[in-house]
Amino acid sequence: MYAIVDIETTGGYAARNRICEIAIILHDGEKVVKEYQTLINPERHIPPQLSAIHGINDQMVEDAPKFYEEAKTIHELLEGNIFVAHSVNFDYSFVKAAFQDLGYELKLKKLCTVRLSRKIFPGLKSYSLGNICENRGIKINDRHRAFGDAIATAELFTQLVQHDTDNHIQKSLKKNAAVVNIPENLERTVFEDLPESPGVYYFLNQKSQIIYVGKAKNIKKRVSNHFGGSKLEVAKQAFQSQIHHVDYYLTGNELIALLHESHEIRKNWPRYNRAQKNNSPGYSIYLYEDRQGYKRLQLGRKQTGMQSLMRFPNHASGFSFLNEVSKKLKICPKFAGIQSSPGTCFDYSVNLCEGACAGEESVSQHNEKIQAFIDHCKAEKSDYLLIGEGRNINETAFVLVEDGFYKGFGFYTQEDSIEHWEEFSNYLIQYPDHPEIYKILSSEHATRHYKKIKKEGFLKRTESA
Structure with missing residues (x-):
């Protein structure tokens, strides 16, 4: 299948500019089988000189989807197909850059209708889309807009296929095929x-x-x-x-x-790996008691030997959790470690704090709130499994988290009859816990094919069985 693509952009090169409109026409080599088009919010200003060419301005794309919102649809249309465009490297560079911004590497075979036209329809003075379409009797509706140009390119491609008596299309694909150059020291x-x-x-x-x-x-x-x-x-x-x-x-x-x-x-610590060489222990919320008997919370770097209530991969996620839960429980922000001041907290001055920092809230009343915070943390740190596909059709993979801590992963087969939660440890490959792990486990993309089973749900299911 051929994916015929045309884009409109905010500028002439992909490094500093973005797509503001894209159209994709799927072509089976004989005819068009699917059409797709959309404006894209480039999240930046469209220069007037570009608007004068394609007619797209900032107001038109203000409510349009951003590229990441359409990325899945675009990827499904392109994946496994041959990327075709008029001056293909221009369009391909922008689409590739847009996916790279999302962490995806676009790797597609390409065909350029300019180069093919020069070989199959030689002798023209110009091979611009407008000129060659006029020469071939192809009408372009809405010139310099993505869909209009893409439809015209699709009609041109149909003619190129029909007149390709010397197999220039197949020769171009073979020429552009990826070459695997095995390193000299590798067999x-x-x-x-x-x-x-x-x-x-x-x-x-x-x-x-x-x-x-x-x-x-x-x-x-x-x-x-x-x-x-x-x-x-x-x-x-x-x-x-x-x-x-x-x-x-x-x-x-x-x-x-x-x-x-x-x-x-x-x-x-491989020499040529740059990512994930961060051994930062992350952040934790700690509990301590002051000389008056008030229990206090503190967010800080995880320290060996100190028991934490909750752990986080970075300061921002820890602060967000601490701030949200302590406000809900009406814990003094100074005693929650959110504010620091020599006297009372700021919230007390605007009647939002119940006065632990001023000595007006009793130790027992305040510590009950801290206990509620501790209970909330325990509830958050539930035991659960992530269940997914194994290394073969008879195998199941699982990831185990207990008391909020990553324990590792393992595999079991259909013949392994697991009736009790503790039996998963028989198949577990233990791995050390690390803040980087929680970024992965909290990623919807990484866990999308996994089923999450909480311990209490597993126990109820086995008990009823």
């Missing part, structure tokens, strides 16, 4: 034997030391991306010459790949 058989399954892969040097760790939905495809492209592009990756072996660990799904990758990077 090709090692690469060829890599699985096309989810997991974590390792690049090892001559001394069998791990120099890079990555995760992938398809290990072989992802590794080939490291080696793909021209020799000049490969040379830009300094570690290519140091790769003597590729190892891997199958996980069955992306979530466990993410969890295992995070652990392996922090465990091995």
Whole structure:
């Protein structure tokens, strides 16, 4: 399937500009089978000189969806198809940059209708879309708008296919196919034997030391991306010459790949991994008691040996939780560690604090609120499982969290009869807890294919059975 794309933008190059309109026409090689178009809010000003060309201004895109809101639909239309456009590198660079901003790498085969037209319809003075469509009798409705130009490009593509007696389209696809340049110190058989399954892969040097760790939905495809492209592009990756072996660990799904990758990077500190080399212990809410007997809360860096009520990957998430819950329970913000002052808190001066900081609220009354905060934290730290696909059709994968702490992951088969919660520990591969893990477990994208089962729900189900 061919995805014929046309975009309108806020400027001439993708590094500093954004898409403000996109149209995608799916073409099966003979005819159009699907159409899609939408304005996009580029989240920046559209210069008047560009508006004069395509007619799109700031007011028109003010209520339009942002790219990330349409990204799933756009990705579904493009995935697995051949990206076709008139001057394809322009359109492709913008779409690729938009997905890169969301953390996705767009890798599609491309066809340029300008280049194909020069070969299949030679001899024209100009191969601009307007000129070649006029020459071929193709009417362009709404010129310089994404949908109008995309429909015209689709009609042009139909004619290119019909007149391609020398197979220029197939030759272009073959020429542009990704080249896998195996590093000189890596045996090709090692690469060829890599699985096309989810997991974590390792690049090892001559001394069998791990120099890079990555995760992938398809290990072989992802590794080939490291080696793909021209020799000049490969040379830009300094570690290519140091790769003597590729190892891997199958996980069955992306979530466990993410969890295992995070652990392996922090465990091995590979030379060429930049991300996740942060051993920050995160932040915690601590409980202590002052000389008057008032129990107080404090948000700070996690410290070894101190028991925390709740843990957070960063200060912002911890402060948000502390502020929200303490306000709900009417805990003095000074005693909650939210405000600091030599005297009473600011809220007391505007009658929003019940006076613990002024000695007007009794120790017992205040400490009851702190106990309610502690109970709230305990309720938040429930025991649960995330259940998903394993490494084969008979296997199930699980991630275990108990008392709010990540315990690790494991796998079990249909033959393993698990009737009690404690039995999951028999199949658990234990891993150390880390703030980075909670970013992964709280990601809807990472956990979207998993079913969450709380301990109390599991116990009720087994008891009723």
